[in-house]
Amino acid sequence: MTDVAGRTAFITGGANGIGLGIARALAGAGAKIALVDLDESALDAAKDELSKTAEVFAAKLDVRDRDAYAEVAREVELALGCVSILVNNAGVAGGASLDKLNYELWDWGVDINFNGVFNGVRNFVPGMMQREEGGHVVNTASSAGLVANASGVLYHATKFGVVGMSEAMQIELAPHGIGVTVLCPGPVATGIVERTRASQPKISREMSRAQLRAAFEKHDAMKQFLEQGASPDDVGQMVVEAVKTNQLHLHTCASVKDLVVTRHKAIMDAMPA
Template sequence: KDFAGRTAFITGGANGIGLGLARALLAEGCKVAIADIREESIAAALKTLDNQHVMGVPLDVASREAFALAADEVEEALGPVSLVFNNAGVNLFQTIDDSSFDDWDWLLGVNLHGVINGVMTFVPRMKARGQGGHVVNTASMASFLCGPQPGIYTTTKFAVRGMSESLRYSLAPHGIGVSVLCPGLVKSHIYASDEIRPDGLKAGAKPVNTEMVGRLEHVHQFGMEPDVIAARVIEAIRANRFYIFSHPEFRDEMRELFDEIIAEFRDYPEDAGFAQRIGFEKGR
């Protein structure tokens, strides 16, 4: 795929992985919009990027209306968007049985509805123009592997993976590629998600566990550099690859997971010939 001259829209583009993507796409000659809820981060990002082909757009991805307005603003300024990065995300480090409805609404709003809004806003425009494009949704290794924490986050990331996979098949005939980005630990700001929790969803929040946030801040310093992730994303778009796994240390655990799943397909004698009788070919 040729990147030069294309317009890219990156949600959560002002920090972490999104900012790495912005840098990489600008280096490829794209025009880039970074859409983010943190206006001060947008200002800082524009300063570090220091490039005339980038613009910032304040946006809460959870809002459908705001998303459509942001898309209009960007397309008017930078031309039709054909590279969409649904990347904004927040995390909440607690188990599901320890969570409130406000916790669900917040995480589902950003991590799932944010991606839905990006897809529903841009995909019809891309299809109508008939010039192809690419959508990258940031999920996580947590879209495959999960422990007790963080439960709601994992739920949203599984959903993003499912949605991406379905889109992969429906958009292929339109020349629009889809990838799902599944990173492990990345050097980013995600440990500070509590800072941007909307006031209306704070009633059901537990008091911020500053010790845990401090620990996560420390851990995230050792994460992979966003620029490294971004280079892998560019390579994957170019090759039109669906899965983007950036962290090789998860390979064995993934193999264990799939081995467990395959082993659970048991051979019951009464099933012999069932698939042929119902004319089953493939589940996708």
């Protein structure tokens, strides 16, 4: 897709962090913007800001709610026209160690980070394919979707899933002129850690004082790590360029490069001769 001007872009998690950075960049490139998020106050602020330069639709949406998603999708296309740029960005960073990872927490993370991506695909991609007017899908994964480190089983599982889904989609959608980008950001200065902590299900198993202290220390370390990363607006500009050039893999930095090289070498070394 060489030009996004005049296109309708639908962005989940679009009122904060990377989603808002992408919305700003797409609006600056001339796209019409549909934002959905759970944070109503942030949605109002984002709509007020972006409406100065673009046509904007905003609605509260939990990407896990398939009926609500279908209704919002209809409303968006009535208001702004057919969606041809889909940004499946909504996500959470929560999790727990395996001895505390219960069904409720697992289902919550999978439903947002993985099923939420498919819910976006299901609502918009068939229409893109039928219209044969091109389009682009951006799925936000993570560098944690490329190599396992210390982000936890739940987060890695969902983000590896998004990477695999995106690569398979690229093969299927290319003949229809629809591009796919899987965004695998390293550290980005967003508030995702705080928002996740406020919304994730509680771990039912009691924790000792030492375990609680370790959990809080890990939380603070992750927050500081992300604050030193790229700005959401810079990532947004990267995404727009990737859409225009039909770039499949998009990395915001090379922080996991050595780990990825080591992983792929191990895979290749394990292949039969």
